[in-house]
Amino acid sequence: MRHTIPPRSGAAFTLERGQRLTVIDPEGEQVADLLAFSRSDIDEVISSGRSLDYASRIFLTTGDALYSNRSNVMLRIVEDTVGRHDFLLTPCSADTFRILYDDAEPHRGCFGNLAHALAPYGIGPDRIPVAFNVFMNVAVDGDTGALAVRPPLSRAGDRIVFEAETDLIIGLTACSAPQSNNFAFKPIEYEISS
């Protein structure tokens, strides 16, 4: 069954060990922020730092693992038709739009959408870490470390598939940041299969 996350919104759901989560970009150039928490202990959470450390790379793709803060593999990427995602930047938020976009009445962004969706699981906003930013295209200058947010490389129908290596609570958004999505807000779709 395919689920749709409307533009600039988010969802949360559980994933059992061994199940696969497919995240689809139905229209192209749309980012989805992904969070994972252990269902047995929400203090165990997806860790950008550990995942990048153990991969020794900042761009993760098929075969790579997303580790927790306790160095357990939470998810593994088993298929990826795009090959470019970001794991450096925090979920966009009202503060992002205030600081980077100078918005007078900022949207709550992925951060607010994730906090809202995860609240029924007892996960508060201060527990939200750096998300795995599916399809987000952040270019890094190898000499200076300068970051540039570019339009996603994903085209309509592109997908990434994760396999859960433990029981998880997942947060997932259709990202709300103009620059990340080439200035057009689109939906994200996902499927869960056993």
Ligand SMILES: [Zn+2]
């Ligand atoms: Zn976002």
